[in-house]
Amino acid sequence: MAAALRTKRLLRELRQLKKTPSAHIALDATDSIDRWTVRLRGVKGTLYADEEFTLAFDFPATYPHEAPTVVFVGAVPVHPHIYSNGHICLSILYKYWCPVLTVDAICQSVLSMLSSCEKKSEPHH
């Protein structure tokens, strides 16, 4: 039941993303429904303008009731809330996850996190 729900939901999200793609977000071709990679392009007029990053999504069996694991792979943006191993310190991915949130919504949140950054710096350790 959980697996069926997950597949149904992910297929639907996939369709929606393809039908109405959001600006700055591009879905990479994938052969597995479990792992998606999404390319983000930094918004013009921000510190990350035209930089490109890749987010990897891993969906647990209980998705969407549990949050997907989302990390940066490849080049990691220099940002106070993003660790060099790609880990993102974003509340909606952990404590404030809510099953209504989608891949698209997560990408938007990450983008707005990047856009609102005023000074590129690494996280405090």
Add this chain to the structure above:
Amino acid sequence: MSDDEFMLYDSDEACGFSDDDEAALALEDDGGNSSGTARRSQAPQTQGEYSADVGLGYDDGDDYMDGGEFEPVLGARGQRKPWEVDFKVYGPAGLSAKQRAMVERLEPLLALPQETTTLLLRCYFWKEEPLLEGLLTDREGTLAKAGLTEHPPAPRIESGDDGFVCEICYCDGPDESFLALWCGHRFCSDCYRTYLAGKVQEGESWRIRCAAPKCRTLVGLEPARLLLADDADMLARYEENLTRSFVNDLATFAWCPAPNCEYAVECQVPRSAWATTIPTVQCQCGKAFCFGCKLDDHMPAPCSLVERWMQKCRDDSETSNWIKANTKECIKCKSTIEKNGGCNHMTCRECRHEFCWVCMGPWSEHGQSFYSCNRFDEDSSKNARDSVSKSRAMLERYLHYFTRYNNHEQSARLARKLLTATEKNMEQIQREHTLSWIEVQFLSGAVDVLSMCRATLKWSYVLGYYMVSDNQKIIFENNQSDLEMATEQLNELVENPISEDGPSIEEFKRIVIDKTTYVKTRWETILADIVAGLQENRWQFETE
């Protein structure tokens, strides 16, 4: 200060616990009387004058919760010792009743449905005053902030319509059933159930909000019951979380820390008073603990000192003190060296550096003058020696108190063993002297007093360790040594009861009873004095 700033409970209730009640309680949640008022039972029952108004002067804003259901009882005062605080023990059923009572008291004032009132109280951590203030100044805003509405419609699971899409699983159409709270966010009942169950498993209860992002609407008990109707276990867990949060949310309530104990204790001594009043409480299960720090009973040392002491005993600071006092470091490679004999010409085993133990300077500078150091009086070596002896003195001071603290702790453990031995003794005396059971109770009574004094003595050494030496401390130490001496004498008496050439049983009994009474008096004296001193700010404690 008015009387109702204190929680004084009906003393009759204290003994309102028959064995039957207790048994019923342990077995079932809804056993009738599950709350009892208590005062530490180990406290001796001698009469003494006590006035709550003089004794404990809390002037804290935290006392809005008393009223209605608690009646201040003047009669109880005479029995309370200066070091005792009032508290009340609640079983599961008692807790529900208490919650209900708090809601019912507020209900007519708020003119809100019971469920809304309950949730509002929970949001305000059961503090009536700020809640009422919020409602009076901005009724709508206060409710909205909490995620509530004045009169929410009864929750219903409805069938979908053509426009219905569950935002979680994307199921749609009239075949699906959904639930929407008054905020209007509709989710199919399967998703809502899974969402709720997930939160319940995380330990949540009333704080669960509508599944829509950023929506503050609280789900509440009724919708939860509706959704979890087919999952009795989950519903039970939800309700358990609710009770748990009631005790956790209220500053005046705490769970008994004993393993598997399901009682909670209410104590009105506010946090701000914990430095001067030690809120020792005793659970129905027998566990005596400090309401402040939840550690085992540590009368007569205040929580802050206990915390410092435990930390001191735990960490390695004393080991390092010893190292400081007994060893030196090689100047060159920093290896720690303990000199256990031989001359002052040291050769470091690690780096082969040669130096003088007395002045720590390199040996080469000492020329051929073996075994004597003419550089001894130089300032640098003087300073080094001073710091070593200071550190040694501090260590010795600590060890003085720690040995005694530890000794009483061990003796208390032995006293428990002694109790078993005493019980055997009592049987023996009963048989040999054809006495009744009641006539040999003086022995176990003596052992009880003994354990009590050991505990007090143990913690009094923590108090002594931090107390600044002044005239007040001399008085304290006199009391302490009086009690200690008397305790040791009583211990000796009880340990070697009857011998052939000793006193007769009647004589022995008289001696033990006399000694017990004396020890108890000493115990009361020191406790009363320490507590009074705390409240009068008479003791000066060393700060770190």
